[in-house]
Amino acid sequence: MNLLNVQNLHGGYDGVEVLRGVDLHVQLGEIVALLGSNGAGKSTFNNVICGIYPAWSGQVVFDGQDLSGAHYTSVVEAGLIHVPEGRKVFPNLSVQDNLVLGAYLRGRANEASNLERAYDIFPRLKDRRSQLAGTLSGGEQQMLAIGRGLMSEPKLLILDEPSLGLSPLLVEEMFALIVQLQQQDMAILLVEQNVAQSLQIASRAYVMENGAVRFSGTSNELLASDDLRKAYLGL
Numbered sequence: 001m002n003l004l005n006v007q008n009l010h011g012g013y014d015g016v017e018v019l020r021g022v023d024l025h026v027q028l029g030e031i032v033a034l035l036g037s038n039g040a041g042k043s044t045f046n047n048v049i050c051g052i053y054p055a056w057s058g059q060v061v062f063d064g065q066d067l068s069g070a071h072y073t074s075v076v077e078a079g080l081i082h083v084p085e086g087r088k089v090f091p092n093l094s095v096q097d098n099l100v101l102g103a104y105l106r107g108r109a110n111e112a113s114n115l116e117r118a119y120d121i122f123p124r125l126k127d128r129r130s131q132l133a134g135t136l137s138g139g140e141q142q143m144l145a146i147g148r149g150l151m152s153e154p155k156l157l158i159l160d161e162p163s164l165g166l167s168p169l170l171v172e173e174m175f176a177l178i179v180q181l182q183q184q185d186m187a188i189l190l191v192e193q194n195v196a197q198s199l200q201i202a203s204r205a206y207v208m209e210n211g212a213v214r215f216s217g218t219s220n221e222l223l224a225s226d227d228l229r230k231a232y233l234g235l
Contacts, residue, residue, distance in 0.1 A: 091134025102151030
């Protein structure tokens with residue numbers, strides 16, 4: 001069953017079309033990778049389906065609900081949660097205050113148990129719960145951004161470049177965490193430039209170029225194509 005179904009999506013910003021007829025779907029409980037270089041349109045796609053930028057045309061259906069053109073608050077309330085590129089934590093608030101803000105629109109009834117869940121997944125955040133978020137390391141800020149997303153009880157979690165700027169060891173930890181989240185019956189759309197490790201954990205993948213999906217298939221299918229690996233995946 002498709003949890004997210006995007007059909008013929010067009011959109012952009014400042015009058016410039018970025019997305020040119022994107023089709024993509026994510027099923028319940030799976031990890032799907034959205035791959036592409038800088039400027040391919042990945043972040044714009046995230047912003048359009050999450051209601052930050054308006055869709056010009058096309059359809060976004062999530063969990064049976066048509067969210068085409070919906071305000072971002074409605075998207076969050078539906079359980080489609082976006083962890084943006086660059087972490088976007090509130091630097092002058094404590095770690096715990098950042099986490100609690102994640103339950104502002106969704107998950108408030110279970111705030112205490114969700115907070116404990118976030119601390120169980122990220123013990124370092126519990127140790128630093130009173131520390132200002134701006135004083136955390138890059139890896140800790142990424143943990144905080146994901147923990148804040150989990151506070152909203154996501155049905156689908158969009159992770160935009162979660163490995164960006166992390167050390168190789170932290171990248172390994174981050175991808176292991178993504179698998180752990182998926183094993184808790186959470187669907188994940190992994191938007192990444194780290195192709196090799198993304199395809200190791202994703203069941204399917206889409207390759208975006210110039211605002212359109214050029215290739216899609218299982219991770220094994222993408223890796224089996226020499227031309228695709230060389231031309232688009234850098235492998």
